[in-house]
Amino acid sequence: MSEDLEKRPYLSFYQDRHGTTRWRFRRAGKTIQIKGAPGEPEFEAAYKAALEGRKFTSAKVLKLPGAAIPGSFRDAWRKVQKTSEWLGYDPATKDKNSRLATEFLALRLVENNPAVWGDMLVRDLKRRHLKEIIAHFHATPHKAKHMLTTIRKMIYVALDEEWIESDPTWKLSYRPEYTGWRAWTDAERALFEARWPLGSTPRTAYGLALWLGNRRSDVARVRWDWLDFRRGTVTIKQKKGDKELILPITPMLREIVDPLERKGDYVLMTAYGKPFSEKSLTGRMADWTQSAGMPKGCTMHGLRKTLGKLLAETGATTRQLMDTLGHDNIEHAELYSREAEQQRLARDAMTRLTKSISRKK
Numbered sequence: 001m002s003e004d005l006e007k008r009p010y011l012s013f014y015q016d017r018h019g020t021t022r023w024r025f026r027r028a029g030k031t032i033q034i035k036g037a038p039g040e041p042e043f044e045a046a047y048k049a050a051l052e053g054r055k056f057t058s059a060k061v062l063k064l065p066g067a068a069i070p071g072s073f074r075d076a077w078r079k080v081q082k083t084s085e086w087l088g089y090d091p092a093t094k095d096k097n098s099r100l101a102t103e104f105l106a107l108r109l110v111e112n113n114p115a116v117w118g119d120m121l122v123r124d125l126k127r128r129h130l131k132e133i134i135a136h137f138h139a140t141p142h143k144a145k146h147m148l149t150t151i152r153k154m155i156y157v158a159l160d161e162e163w164i165e166s167d168p169t170w171k172l173s174y175r176p177e178y179t180g181w182r183a184w185t186d187a188e189r190a191l192f193e194a195r196w197p198l199g200s201t202p203r204t205a206y207g208l209a210l211w212l213g214n215r216r217s218d219v220a221r222v223r224w225d226w227l228d229f230r231r232g233t234v235t236i237k238q239k240k241g242d243k244e245l246i247l248p249i250t251p252m253l254r255e256i257v258d259p260l261e262r263k264g265d266y267v268l269m270t271a272y273g274k275p276f277s278e279k280s281l282t283g284r285m286a287d288w289t290q291s292a293g294m295p296k297g298c299t300m301h302g303l304r305k306t307l308g309k310l311l312a313e314t315g316a317t318t319r320q321l322m323d324t325l326g327h328d329n330i331e332h333a334e335l336y337s338r339e340a341e342q343q344r345l346a347r348d349a350m351t352r353l354t355k356s357i358s359r360k361k
Contacts, residue, residue: 076154195292199259207256213307
């Protein structure tokens with residue numbers, strides 16, 4: 001250490017109260033603290049700057065946008081977006097998964113600690129971590145379920161890349177009780193129909209949603225050229241999933257569209273002659289139902305549920321429900337079937353019991 005001092009003018013050292021050696025540069029009554037120790041790159045650069053009368057600034061390590069640690073979840077997500085499976089998704093599915101992935105990658109491992117999951121190596125993920133992540137979204141159970149699906153996409157990439165040898169999500173499921181939007185009751189439908197006559201915008205939106213069973217994104221997009229009155233069919237080009245459904249024009253649907261004047265390409269138009277946006281339909285339906293004196297919970301999507309319920313109660317099969325409503329997931333369609341079947345079986349059983357007791361009397 002004395003040799004270092006002999007070779008380096010103005011340099012000295014001292015021991016701080018913790019016993020650590022500290023270095024300083026003193027010249028012309030000015031003292032500059034120098035971090036590190038002789039021989040270290042940063043120390044040598046700082047000492048040289050002091051000799052030359054320059055201000056020394058430590059080099060900063062900058063994280064480039066989009067940079068990812070090899071084998072990390074951020075790296076895995078980048079690879080997910082290059083898979084053939086991902087490229088085959090429709091825009092809505094890509095958008096949903098991208099939003100969930102972005103939220104997961106920015107999620108902190110521990111509260112009040114800057115470390116995030118995006119920078120963690122996939123191989124360090126344990127089953128208990130996944131359960132903690134799911135628990136983080138307990139207030140929004142369906143989001144938790146979809147979040148697990150999005151994380152799985154990264155896990156599968158890691159398996160393909162041989163970063164890991166086993167899937168920590170194996171047989172890990174999260175299936176919240178499905179409630180969703182409820183169907184409208186007969187009394188609620190009667191209130192709405194009494195308040196809004198045929199030909200009015202609220203009744204048109206209501207009728208399209210109910211008798212086509214479409215999502216609000218498709219109700220807003222129904223075009224006149226989708227309706228083929230000669231053949232008695234309507235072709236629905238669904239926004240979600242990019243599917244095409246051909247449905248019959250029922251008397252109930254014809255009752256909705258017959259009073260309308262064609263003022264543009266779209267069946268459902270605003271007072272300004274423009275098509276509705278899907279978000280605006282949600283707010284407008286809330287206003288229309290309130291004006292009709294109806295309780296909260298009567299939503300646009302609830303009319304889709306209403307059609308599913310009516311179809312199931314009249315004996316439609318699960319496959320018929322899927323093809324009419326455009327469901328890809330059989331579980332959704334079975335919800336209507338199970339409820340209708342339970343009611344039918346209970347009614348039949350109680351009818352037989354009533355007849356049996358009546359005979360004995």
